[in-house]
Amino acid sequence: MSKELVDLVVDMREEEAVKLAEKLLEEGVDPLSLLDDCREALGVIGDRFAAGECFVPELILAGEMLRQIGALVKPKIESSGKGSQEKIGRIVFGTVEGDIHDIAKDIVVFMLDINGFDVMDLGVDVPAAKFVEAVKEFKPQVVGLSGFLTLAYDPMKNTVQALKDAGLRDSVKVMIGGGQMDDNVAAYAKADAYGKDAMAAVKLAKGWIGVN
Amino acid sequence: MPKPENFDKLTPDQKREARIDAWLNHEGLEFTDPAAEKGYRERAQLFADAFLMKKPKRVPVAIATGFCPFVYAGYSCKDAMYDVEKLGKAMKKFHVDFMPDTAASAGLYPPGKALEILDYKLYHWPGHGVPENTSYQCAEAEYMKPDEYRTYLNDPSDYFIRTYMPRVFGALEPWKELPPFTDLLELPFIPYGMLHFGLPHIQESLKKLMQVGEISLEWAGKVTEIDNGIITSLGLPKYQGGFSKAPYDVIADTMRGTRAIMLDTFRKRKEILECCERNIPFMTKMPYGAYTWGAPPTVFFPLHKGADSFMSPKDFKELYWPSFKAVMLNLIEDGFIPFLFVEGSYNQRLDIISDPDIPAGSTIWYFDQTDMQEVRKHLQGWACFAGNFPSSLFRAGTVDQVKDHVKKLIDDCAGDGGYILVNGAVLDEAIPENLHAYVNTAKEYGVY
Numbered sequence: 142m143s144k145e146l147v148d149l150v151v152d153m154r155e156e157e158a159v160k161l162a163e164k165l166l167e168e169g170v171d172p173l174s175l176l177d178d179c180r181e182a183l184g185v186i187g188d189r190f191a192a193g194e195c196f197v198p199e200l201i202l203a204g205e206m207l208r209q210i211g212a213l214v215k216p217k218i219e220s221s222g223k224g225s226q227e228k229i230g231r232i233v234f235g236t237v238e239g240d241i242h243d244i245a246k247d248i249v250v251f252m253l254d255i256n257g258f259d260v261m262d263l264g265v266d267v268p269a270a271k272f273v274e275a276v277k278e279f280k281p282q283v284v285g286l287s288g289f290l291t292l293a294y295d296p297m298k299n300t301v302q303a304l305k306d307a308g309l310r311d312s313v314k315v316m317i318g319g320g321q322m323d324d325n326v327a328a329y330a331k332a333d334a335y336g337k338d339a340m341a342a343v344k345l346a347k348g349w350i351g352v353n
Numbered sequence: 354m355p356k357p358e359n360f361d362k363l364t365p366d367q368k369r370e371a372r373i374d375a376w377l378n379h380e381g382l383e384f385t386d387p388a389a390e391k392g393y394r395e396r397a398q399l400f401a402d403a404f405l406m407k408k409p410k411r412v413p414v415a416i417a418t419g420f421c422p423f424v425y426a427g428y429s430c431k432d433a434m435y436d437v438e439k440l441g442k443a444m445k446k447f448h449v450d451f452m453p454d455t456a457a458s459a460g461l462y463p464p465g466k467a468l469e470i471l472d473y474k475l476y477h478w479p480g481h482g483v484p485e486n487t488s489y490q491c492a493e494a495e496y497m498k499p500d501e502y503r504t505y506l507n508d509p510s511d512y513f514i515r516t517y518m519p520r521v522f523g524a525l526e527p528w529k530e531l532p533p534f535t536d537l538l539e540l541p542f543i544p545y546g547m548l549h550f551g552l553p554h555i556q557e558s559l560k561k562l563m564q565v566g567e568i569s570l571e572w573a574g575k576v577t578e579i580d581n582g583i584i585t586s587l588g589l590p591k592y593q594g595g596f597s598k599a600p601y602d603v604i605a606d607t608m609r610g611t612r613a614i615m616l617d618t619f620r621k622r623k624e625i626l627e628c629c630e631r632n633i634p635f636m637t638k639m640p641y642g643a644y645t646w647g648a649p650p651t652v653f654f655p656l657h658k659g660a661d662s663f664m665s666p667k668d669f670k671e672l673y674w675p676s677f678k679a680v681m682l683n684l685i686e687d688g689f690i691p692f693l694f695v696e697g698s699y700n701q702r703l704d705i706i707s708d709p710d711i712p713a714g715s716t717i718w719y720f721d722q723t724d725m726q727e728v729r730k731h732l733q734g735w736a737c738f739a740g741n742f743p744s745s746l747f748r749a750g751t752v753d754q755v756k757d758h759v760k761k762l763i764d765d766c767a768g769d770g771g772y773i774l775v776n777g778a779v780l781d782e783a784i785p786e787n788l789h790a791y792v793n794t795a796k797e798y799g800v801y
Contacts, residue, residue, distance in 0.1 A: 196663070320778070
């Protein structure tokens with residue numbers, strides 16, 4: 142455990158954080174512990190985000206630091222044969238049909254992943270049938286529908302309906318989010334909830350599967 | 354009312370007054386009948402009073418139209434951009450049937466054919482990258498690379514011609530081979546500066562540009578006809594004049610993209626600030642291109658990457674606000690009224706934007722999801738504000754919900770003037786009864 146690394150990541154000191162990670166690896170520190178440090182830092186950043194003390198650019202930079210440190214650590218983990226983190230739940234996530242916005246979706250997927258979920262990211266402009274197929278195959282507890290436009294309201298509704306028609310609606314909780322989404326749209330689409338940002342999505346998903 | 358000969362010698366307040374008068378007196382427009390002309394004056398007066406925070410007869414009501422006129426007319430979104438006859442019919446029908454207090458412009462739906470010839474990459478549009486019944490959407494990418502800030506700063510126009518345009522328009526890709534025009538200095542250099550225009554692939558790009566020019570010219574003529582037809586037959590004024598952007602958004606939306614600019618706020622902070630500063634004169638000049646005397650005195654700014662969800666209040670104050678404010682002050686100085694469309698929310702910026710350097714009554718703040726009680730606290734008596742009707746209610750709400758929400762907004766915001774009712778985000782789909790309820794409730798309940 143390196144408190145120094147945790148602090149550097151939390152303080153958004155990118156270059157120093159990556160350099161320290163390199164140094165620690167050279168010194169023979171357990172590579173998995175570096176990932177634990179990053180996760181701890183991301184936990185702090187996520188809490189600060191939820192409290193309105195840090196913002197999306199910080200989440201993006203944190204993701205970027207994690208990617209760089211992950212790339213340093215990966216070859217060492219593969220050579221030592223050590224496994225990855227235990228997952229707490231499965232989520233299928235995508236931007237609904239006709240909508241190509243991905244930034245918010247990517248941030249939510251990233252935060253869900255960091256918080257221990259196994260996320261199947263279907264990308265953007267995802268037809269309802271593809272969500273149905275993914276739910277059958279991946280058996281998630283939660284489905285996340287992202288959309289930015291007012292034209293995403295009906296595709297959201299259609300996707301929830303398609304899950305129902307396939308007999309899958311009762312097996313999943315559905316959350317929606319993005320630009321022009323709100324509680325009105327959640328009710329209209331017959332989703333279970335609307336989440337206003339990435340940490341709201343994490344909170345909803347954790348609540349539904351019963352972990353804190 | 355022609356432009357006063359001594360316009361340049363007037364004070365900013367006098368200039369604004371002259372621009373408003375020219376608009377109220379519809380300089381350059383011939384109405385089809387006296388009733389339409391009277392209606393125009395009355396409606397424009399509602400807005401003019403609201404802009405200046407005087408008490409109008411009632412709260413003016415507008416609809417921010419995305420593609421809803423086409424969905425409503427039974428056309429596809431693609432039709433709007435590929436069939437100018439349908440574009441005209443749908444716009445006319447929408448305004449005749451709903452009669453908000455202002456006319457939306459057909460100019461928001463550019464000709465798809467021209468964009469196709471250009472091979473424009475920054476957007477996908479109906480039938481071209483997104484389904485035929487979906488609105489156009491931005492497809493951001495790093496059209497400016499992270500190490501190119503300095504090149505842009507050295508010569509923005511040269512950067513646009515030889516680097517940005519070749520990347521964002523496939524048809525102009527060959528322009529990356531052109532030498533800089535600033536080399537054309539002395540007689541012996543001319544042929545070496547010009548010989549590229551003899552190359553077949555460069556000539557091909559110029560031919561495409563001429564085709565695009567012809568299509569755009571014809572389209573612009575028709576759009577003016579459509580818009581003026583609505584204005585002069587129904588008596589609905591436009592209320593949005595020129596167009597500009599916050600200097601930060603120029604880099605963030607168009608050149609670097611959301612994700613990249615966010616990383617740049619940590620990695621390239623100094624360069625971002627310099628670019629914002631560099632963009633001030635361009636963004637000050639931009640609205641003059643579309644403005645003719647008698648047009649609405651407002652300059653519309655769609656504000657994007659400074660919203661609550663995109664940056665901290667500290668970054669807003671340091672990176673976004675100073676250059677944006679400078680552009681606004683330049684335009685205010687010349688009698689324009691910046692019309693600032695805050696997409697997303699500005700809940701954490703209200704104390705920053707209510708800046709005492711900006712004269713009272715010289716801006717309009719149009720909000721999407723910002724808390725209007727707080728807006729009223731911060732802005733009332735200093736600037737006109739507008740918006741916040743949730744577009745979701747048009748599609749997902751009931752008639753009663755729409756009526757209740759209109760009443761609530763009027764109760765919360767109307768005060769003694771200075772509020773315009775408008776939906777917070779452009780609208781693509783709506784239940785017609787909900788739109789009628791929205792306009793009619795505003796007209797009945799919004800009387801002062």
